[in-house]
Amino acid sequence: MYVDKQCLLSDSQDLSQVAGDYYSTYAYNLGSTTGDPGSGRPLYVVICVDVAFTSAGSATVTFAVIDEADATLDSGSVVIVQTAAIAIASLTAGKIIVIPVPAGLVTQQYLGLKYTIATATTTAGTVVAFVALDAQLNP
Secondary structure, three states: OOOOHHHEEEEEEEOOOOOEEEEOOOOEEOOOOOOOOOOOOOEEEEEEEEEEEEEOOOOEEEEEEEEEOOOOOOOOOEEEEEOOOEEHHHOOOOOEEEEEEOHHHOOOOEEEEEEEEEOOOEEEEEEEEEEEOOOOOOO
């Protein structure tokens, strides 16, 4: 699959971290805060696990699509939609997570991702994430 560099949110981002919130390396500029960001088509955030997640404990990861007024993604960013906490045993290499982005909830110019690691430190795990107009939803 080809991914436009402008649509990239994380590029082999290392999420082997202590429990806490982490943000995608890049933000996607929608160009405007008004209207439908997908121009009538559904918008998706696709997350691909490059390197399987591991932990000495029972860590979980929650993936949240966020929006922000500027390209600085941080604790002030607004969560639009998020997954449930996912056990790291499910985050194996090649795992793909697709999050539909509801158009009516996007109110700011930049989209990004917040990764929340909970209950334990992750000792390995990297992801590639990007914004897409089309996503394969069936396994």
